[in-house]
Amino acid sequence: MRRLSATSWQLSSVALLSSVASSVLAESTDAPKSTMNMTQGVTEISQKVYDLHMLIFYICCAIAVVVFGVMFYSIINHRKSKGAVAAHFHESTKVEIIWTVIPIIILVAMAIPATKTLIAMEDTSQSDLTVKVTGSQWKWHYSYFGEDVEFFSLLATSQKEIEGIEEKGAHYLLEVDNPLVVPINRKIRFLLTSDDVIHSWWVPDFAVKKDTIPGFINEAWTKIDKPGVYRGQCAELCGRAHGFMPIVVHAMEEDKYEAWLADKKAELAAAKKEAEAALTANLSMDDLMQQGEKVYVDRCAVCHQASGMGIPGAFPAIKGSAIALGDIEPHMDVVVNGRSGTAMQAFVNQLTEQEIAAVLTYQRNAWGNDTGDVIQASDVNAFKEESSQSQESKEAAQ
Ligand code: HEC
Ligand SMILES: [Cu+2]
Numbered sequence: 328m329r330r331l332s333a334t335s336w337q338l339s340s341v342a343l344l345s346s347v348a349s350s351v352l353a354e355s356t357d358a359p360k361s362t363m364n365m366t367q368g369v370t371e372i373s374q375k376v377y378d379l380h381m382l383i384f385y386i387c388c389a390i391a392v393v394v395f396g397v398m399f400y401s402i403i404n405h406r407k408s409k410g411a412v413a414a415h416f417h418e419s420t421k422v423e424i425i426w427t428v429i430p431i432i433i434l435v436a437m438a439i440p441a442t443k444t445l446i447a448m449e450d451t452s453q454s455d456l457t458v459k460v461t462g463s464q465w466k467w468h469y470s471y472f473g474e475d476v477e478f479f480s481l482l483a484t485s486q487k488e489i490e491g492i493e494e495k496g497a498h499y500l501l502e503v504d505n506p507l508v509v510p511i512n513r514k515i516r517f518l519l520t521s522d523d524v525i526h527s528w529w530v531p532d533f534a535v536k537k538d539t540i541p542g543f544i545n546e547a548w549t550k551i552d553k554p555g556v557y558r559g560q561c562a563e564l565c566g567r568a569h570g571f572m573p574i575v576v577h578a579m580e581e582d583k584y585e586a587w588l589a590d591k592k593a594e595l596a597a598a599k600k601e602a603e604a605a606l607t608a609n610l611s612m613d614d615l616m617q618q619g620e621k622v623y624v625d626r627c628a629v630c631h632q633a634s635g636m637g638i639p640g641a642f643p644a645i646k647g648s649a650i651a652l653g654d655i656e657p658h659m660d661v662v663v664n665g666r667s668g669t670a671m672q673a674f675v676n677q678l679t680e681q682e683i684a685a686v687l688t689y690q691r692n693a694w695g696n697d698t699g700d701v702i703q704a705s706d707v708n709a710f711k712e713e714s715s716q717s718q719e720s721k722e723a724a725q
Contacts, residue, residue: 366531369553373534375444383437451548454516462526462539464670465568465629469507476591479677480505482571501558506575510584511551519545524566530559530574538563551578568629605681605704612701619689622682630670635694646694655700659687659710680704
């Protein structure tokens with residue numbers, strides 16, 4: 328009777344393990360997007376990583392069955408109540424050798440496929456195109472090498488959804504204004520770096536997860552098999568809005584990608600023309616305030632808050648701030664050049680002159696900051712030229 332229950336115990340634990348294993352197996356064959364297991368992804372590498380993960384998982388299961396089997400067998404069959412007497416051997420060379428050699432063999436057997444996959448993941452040679460990925464608080468910047476195409480990619484989820492005023496959409500916190508667009512079936516090399524703190528560019532479907540480190544350039548690559556929209560996130564705790572800098576990649580057939588690239592170039596060229604034209608335009612206070620509010624909400628409110636109150640101890644208030652109420656030049660300087668060593672970044676390459684003029688006007692006239700100052704794109708441009716000249720003369724003096 329006792330024997331029987333002991334065996335059924337062992338049997339049921341084996342059954343449990345194998346049912347876990349088979350449910351994992353079932354997932355790997357039908358449901359492509361399982362929430363229980365690692366994704367298989369859409370690249371050869373991600374499939375390799377997945378296979379490796381499953382292989383190691385099964386090895387672990389087999390080891391668990393053997394180890395727990397021996398353990399439970401010993402506990403049950405050699406228990407004290409049965410009159411078992413412990414053996415008293417020491418320094419058995421045979422046992423020592425066996426329990427050293429077997430784990431070594433297992434480890435080496437696991438290291439071989441793991442190393443192969445890792446080497447393949449690191450091999451960025453012979454790529455067809457290169458995209459530079461730059462992380463900053465809290466957005467991504469993509470730059471296509473040799474194409475003169477670059478843009479920022481920011482969270483597109485509305486503040487109302489975040490605050491729970493509106494219902495959350497299907498891609499809550501996983502949607503951006505400008506997704507990265509890439510072709511399928513081409514080897515894409517990523518050069519990854521950061522403008523401020525460490526971020527990490529992570530797209531699970533590609534099995535790509537690389538830290539972006541200021542002052543360093545890391546490399547990664549992918550070759551996507553299937554067109555689609557793939558989503559990821561920053562995977563390095565990078566500050567307050569770490570959870571608000573998602574990654575969206577549109578993978579397209581090559582001809583569609585080429586068409587997109589041509590469109591994007593035209594769009595960027597048009598935007599550049601518009602920015603140049605704006606340099607001579609004189610906008611009304613109302614227009615500037617309207618545009619400025621939009622820029623502020625999209626680009627500044629994450630730190631300085633929509634109320635202009637900032638977050639005490641982290642981000643200064645703009646409402647009532649001496650800078651926003653004082654002379655225009657120091658205010659412009661903070662926004663154009665940033666404050667190095669702080670989260671206040673230089674917006675000179677992130678916003679057009681028009682946008683900087685608008686956001687300055689907005690900060691100087693919103694929330695009771697009633698300076699009445701109106702700043703035009705031409706003012707910002709003049710300031711930029713002046714400060715780059717003084718930069719140059721400083722460099723020349725050195
Ligand atoms: C990532 C967070 C962050 C974002 C985004 C940000 N700022 Fe700042 N800002 C800061 C921090 C931090 C400081 C304080 C810097 C310091 O310690 O000198 C600051 C300071 C300022 C100041 C000076 C305030 C004072 O009283 O000293 C102004 C003006 C300002 N920011 C404007 C802007 C504008 C305009 C934008 C949007 C275009 C913006 N900031 C976006 C973090 C941010
Ligand atoms: Cu980040």
